[in-house]
Amino acid sequence: RTLRIGLIPGDGIGREVIPAGRRILESLPSSLNLKFNFVDLEAGYDTFKKTGSALPDKTVETLKKECDGALFGAVSSPSTKVAGYSSPIVALRKKLDLYANVRPVKTTIGSSNGNPIDLVIVRENTEDLYVKEEKTYDGPDGKVAEAIKRISERASSRISTIAGEIALRRQKIRSAAPTSIRDQPMVTITHKSNVLSQTDGLFRETARKALAANKFSSVLVEEQIVDSMVYKLFRQPEYYDVIVAPNLYGDILSDGAAALVGSLGLVPSANVGDNFAIGEPCHGSAPDIEGQNIANPIATLRSVALMLEFLGEEAAAAKIYAAVDGNLDAGKFLSPDMGGKASTTEVLEDVLKRL
Amino acid sequence: RTLRIGLIPGDGIGREVIPAGRRILESLPSSLNLKFNFVDLEAGYDTFKKTGSALPDKTVETLKKECDGALFGAVSSPSTKVAGYSSPIVALRKKLDLYANVRPVKTTIGSSNGNPIDLVIVRENTEDLYVKEEKTYDGPDGKVAEAIKRISERASSRISTIAGEIALRRQKIRSAAPTSIRDQPMVTITHKSNVLSQTDGLFRETARKALAANKFSSVLVEEQIVDSMVYKLFRQPEYYDVIVAPNLYGDILSDGAAALVGSLGLVPSANVGDNFAIGEPCHGSAPDIEGQNIANPIATLRSVALMLEFLGEEAAAAKIYAAVDGNLDAGKFLSPDMGGKASTTEVLEDVLKRL
Ligand SMILES: CC(C)[C@H](C(=O)O)[C@@H](O)C(=O)O
Numbered sequence: 001r002t003l004r005i006g007l008i009p010g011d012g013i014g015r016e017v018i019p020a021g022r023r024i025l026e027s028l029p030s031s032l033n034l035k036f037n038f039v040d041l042e043a044g045y046d047t048f049k050k051t052g053s054a055l056p057d058k059t060v061e062t063l064k065k066e067c068d069g070a071l072f073g074a075v076s077s078p079s080t081k082v083a084g085y086s087s088p089i090v091a092l093r094k095k096l097d098l099y100a101n102v103r104p105v106k107t108t109i110g111s112s113n114g115n116p117i118d119l120v121i122v123r124e125n126t127e128d129l130y131v132k133e134e135k136t137y138d139g140p141d142g143k144v145a146e147a148i149k150r151i152s153e154r155a156s157s158r159i160s161t162i163a164g165e166i167a168l169r170r171q172k173i174r175s176a177a178p179t180s181i182r183d184q185p186m187v188t189i190t191h192k193s194n195v196l197s198q199t200d201g202l203f204r205e206t207a208r209k210a211l212a213a214n215k216f217s218s219v220l221v222e223e224q225i226v227d228s229m230v231y232k233l234f235r236q237p238e239y240y241d242v243i244v245a246p247n248l249y250g251d252i253l254s255d256g257a258a259a260l261v262g263s264l265g266l267v268p269s270a271n272v273g274d275n276f277a278i279g280e281p282c283h284g285s286a287p288d289i290e291g292q293n294i295a296n297p298i299a300t301l302r303s304v305a306l307m308l309e310f311l312g313e314e315a316a317a318a319k320i321y322a323a324v325d326g327n328l329d330a331g332k333f334l335s336p337d338m339g340g341k342a343s344t345t346e347v348l349e350d351v352l353k354r355l
Numbered sequence: 356r357t358l359r360i361g362l363i364p365g366d367g368i369g370r371e372v373i374p375a376g377r378r379i380l381e382s383l384p385s386s387l388n389l390k391f392n393f394v395d396l397e398a399g400y401d402t403f404k405k406t407g408s409a410l411p412d413k414t415v416e417t418l419k420k421e422c423d424g425a426l427f428g429a430v431s432s433p434s435t436k437v438a439g440y441s442s443p444i445v446a447l448r449k450k451l452d453l454y455a456n457v458r459p460v461k462t463t464i465g466s467s468n469g470n471p472i473d474l475v476i477v478r479e480n481t482e483d484l485y486v487k488e489e490k491t492y493d494g495p496d497g498k499v500a501e502a503i504k505r506i507s508e509r510a511s512s513r514i515s516t517i518a519g520e521i522a523l524r525r526q527k528i529r530s531a532a533p534t535s536i537r538d539q540p541m542v543t544i545t546h547k548s549n550v551l552s553q554t555d556g557l558f559r560e561t562a563r564k565a566l567a568a569n570k571f572s573s574v575l576v577e578e579q580i581v582d583s584m585v586y587k588l589f590r591q592p593e594y595y596d597v598i599v600a601p602n603l604y605g606d607i608l609s610d611g612a613a614a615l616v617g618s619l620g621l622v623p624s625a626n627v628g629d630n631f632a633i634g635e636p637c638h639g640s641a642p643d644i645e646g647q648n649i650a651n652p653i654a655t656l657r658s659v660a661l662m663l664e665f666l667g668e669e670a671a672a673a674k675i676y677a678a679v680d681g682n683l684d685a686g687k688f689l690s691p692d693m694g695g696k697a698s699t700t701e702v703l704e705d706v707l708k709r710l
Pocket residue numbers: 087089090251282549550582
């Protein structure tokens with residue numbers, strides 16, 4: 001099988017980690033029978049400054065017509081408001097209807113000093129406040145701005161269904177590892193329906209309904225108000241399996257969970273639609289360390305694996321996960337964010353050796 | 356001076372901790388020359404079940420006409436949607452225009468095993484998604500619900516001003532303690548203006564403007580996108596001083612910060628307006644431990660102190676803080692959430708002895 005992969009480095013360290021993502025795909029063992037065609041594509045703040053658009057039509061069209069999946073690096077935001085600029089990744093998620101943002105957070109055997117964390121945040125990726133419908137008007141005491149938070153039954157239902165499916169798939173993988181402490185898949189629904197009874201209330205009810213489907217009868221379903229969720233996530237992270245949340249809460253929770261495993265440089269994500277997946281490291285463009293070859297490539301390498309999983313290539317994904325875990329457990333080639341001294345290239349080479 | 360204090364226990368453990376709050380006020384040394392008149396008031400889910408209203412008019416009227424401040428315990432939310440029920444504390448904040456929710460989070464000398472945490476979250480308390488303007492309609496694929504997030508220049512400006520004032524006041528207190536590591540007051544503005552350029556953009560710009568006032572020339576002003584803020588809060592909590600945030604982010608950040616100091620049972624808050632303050636522990640009504648006399652009263656005792664501070668009684672507040680810190684540092688009478696075995700009453704008595 002040949003997969004066509006769009007490469008969108010974006011800004012800052014995106015340009016250092018996306019090439020690492022390409023390298024690992026090219027280095028997969030030939031026994032997997034996978035070939036890749038790569039297409040270089042533009043997006044980001046630098047692209048905006050050059051072309052007037054942060055997400056050129058050509059990028060979207062090429063992804064739609066010529067690609068099976070893509071890797072997205074990171075983009076810088078202007079530090080003050082710039083007319084016409086708006087985040088390309090948010091637009092891309094909507095234009096390709098990549099409705100699920102999947103963010104697994106785990107400790108490896110070597111790195112955890114308490115109970116091992118192994119959870120995944122499944123974030124709705126198309127609506128909530130991210131519809132970006134805003135207006136500003138003059139009030140009696142100065143300006144007033146309003147934004148719309150939109151929650152639909154359709155989006156809440158499909159994100160909850162994919163969360164349930166991920167819980168079942170995780171359980172299947174775990175049951176092959178007899179040391180697992182968790183014996184039942186679990187989905188925790190996050191919301192703030194004690195304040196937002198209609199919007200978050202709809203998310204909560206719809207999630208309950210979707211997860212009550214027959215195929216999820218083995219899945220334990222719980223819920224947690226978003227503020228308590230952050231509290232519990234920090235007090236008892238090992239308790240959680242799959243957390244499903246509306247867009248903004250998912251954004252916040254995944255950065256919080258990343259802090260628990262030591263570095264945003266470890267945490268991958270995939271933007272997933274019915275026939276397409278974009279792997280995207282959770283970290284930003286990090287202009288402070290740009291161009292120094294010290295960015296941690298692990299989040300990107302894991303994002304490559306996650307993309308492959310959602311493109312149906314689980315065996316290839318498993319190879320990458322194992323190689324990354326091997327690098328982390330050995331602890332010899334770690335980047336500075338992990339307390340090590342290895343360069344981006346050295347971390348990458350060590351992972352490639354373990355493939 | 357005689358202060359008239361409304362007591363609103365609410366539901367669950369609110370009924371166990373608010374009496375502790377009353378006791379500490381009654382036990383303040385007479386040298387402070389403070390007297391208190393107490394008024395018992397109703398609110399909460401039990402009140403709703405009894406009277407059809409979670410916040411009876413009488414409670415609001417009495418607070419407005421006969422009180423200088425109040426203590427609020429906690430309220431339970433119904434576990435499924437109940438027509439007509441809506442959170443009394445959210446309504447109270449708006450009705451009394453208590454526009455600032457002040458939430459200090461700190462470790463005491465004895466309890467911190469890393470760098471000491473000493474920060475305060477200043478949360479806007481009247482608008483954002485808490486305006487609760489929602490509607491539901493039928494879309495092409497099922498129901499759709501919308502909520503309005505409203506951010507005004509006026510509310511953003513006054514919350515930022517009070518944040519700056521709190522930073523200056525904290526610096527004054529710290530400068531009396533020569534061991535302090537921080538030599539400059541700092542305010543960190545939290546927002547998500549990379550997505551919400553108008554609403555959170557207005558919050559950010561207005562906060563910048565308010566904190567550029569002459570009287571804040573000694574205050575360092577920084578900003579942090581909310582998802583990064585949660586990440587940084589967990590990686591480097593000792594770095595922060597005052598964090599100012601719109602309502603919902605403030606809600607989430609304060610639970611996150613509470614996790615860092617070990618228990619929500621330690622974290623106080625005050626709902627502050629121009630001439631009124633309500634002390635309120637950050638924890639909920641905890642129905643699971645209700646009636647067992649094991650709830651941690653510390654969050655309430657500190658909320659009493661915080662209320663007194665905002666009513667201009669700083670000497671009385673300092674006495675309470677010192678007594679609470681003494682109890683925590685000694686570590687002999689700690690409630691179960693802190694790993695101890697002491698009852699609510701025993702913790703309270705130990706604190707009272709230290710007054
Ligand atoms: C850059 C920003 C628009 C984005 C988001 O909020 O989704 C980022 O924080 C993320 O989590 O991918």
